[in-house]
Amino acid sequence: MKLGIAIVGLGDRWEGQYLPAIRSLADRFEVRAVCEQVSLRATRAASELHAEAVDGFRVMAGREDVDAVLCLGDQWYGTAPILAACDAGKAVYSAASLPACRSQLSQLFSRVESSGVAFMAELSRRHAPATVRLKELIATQLGRPKMLFCHHRLPQPSDPCKRSVRTAGSDSWDLLEMVDWCRYVVNKEPSSVVAVHHTSRCQDKLSDYQMMSLDFPGDEDSTTSSLAQISYGQYIPSSWQEAVAFRP
Incomplete structure (x- = not known):
C-alpha cells in the first residue's frame, strides 16, 4: 500500500x-x-x-x-x-x-x-555525504572533534534596504541549521553560547552578519571539551566575486 x-x-x-x-x-x-x-x-x-x-x-x-x-x-x-x-x-x-x-x-x-x-x-546538513563520512571517521579514527568552524557567506543583496523580514527569517534558519549540525557532529548539547550580530544600516531588525560560539562539555571520563565557531553574513557586495569566494 x-x-x-x-x-x-x-x-x-x-x-x-x-x-x-x-x-x-x-x-x-x-x-x-x-x-x-x-x-x-x-x-x-x-x-x-x-x-x-x-x-x-x-x-x-x-x-x-x-x-x-x-x-x-x-x-x-x-x-x-x-x-x-x-x-x-x-x-x-x-x-x-x-x-x-x-x-x-x-x-x-x-x-x-x-x-x-x-x-x-x-536539516539537510546532517545527511550530506561529507557529514556521513565525517561521522564514520570520528567513530573509527579521529575521535571527538576539539574545534569546529562553520562559515557561510553570501553576496550582499543588490539593494540591502529592500531586504524583507521573511528573507531574513530564512537566513536565521540557515544559521540555526549550522548550530544543529555542530550539535549533531559533537553529539552533545552546548553548555554555553556567546553570540554577536551586526545590524543592517537600513533596518534595525535585520542583521548582515551574525557570529556564534558554542562550548560543548567533555565526556564524564574526559576533560576535553569542544568549541564551535559559527558565522553567517551577507556583507560583501556581489560585485566582489573574489572576496565572496575567499575562505579564511
Missing part, C-alpha cells in the same frame, strides 16, 4: 532534488495533490506526477487520500500548512524555514506535540 502525500511549496530545489527523489520512491509514495503560491508551477508539477493542483493547503490537508504533507519550500503563508496538517492529523516533513524567533518556534513545536502527528524537519 502506497502512502498518499500532498506537497506544499516547491521551492528552488524541486527540479534538482525533490522531484527525482519522489520519482525514485514511486513504489512507496503517491503524490495526490500539489499546492504552490505560483499556480503555474503547481499545475506543471501536478501534471508530471499525475496529481491534482489545488489552491488551498487547508482543504488539501483534510483530504482522506492524503496521509502526509511535504512542505518543500518557503511560501508567503509561512508555517500555516504545518498547523493545518496538525489539525487534520497528518504527518509533516518540512524543508521550509521554521520560525527563528524562540517563542514562535516553541509555540509551533507545542502545537505539533499536542496534535500527536509525526513531524520531521529536513
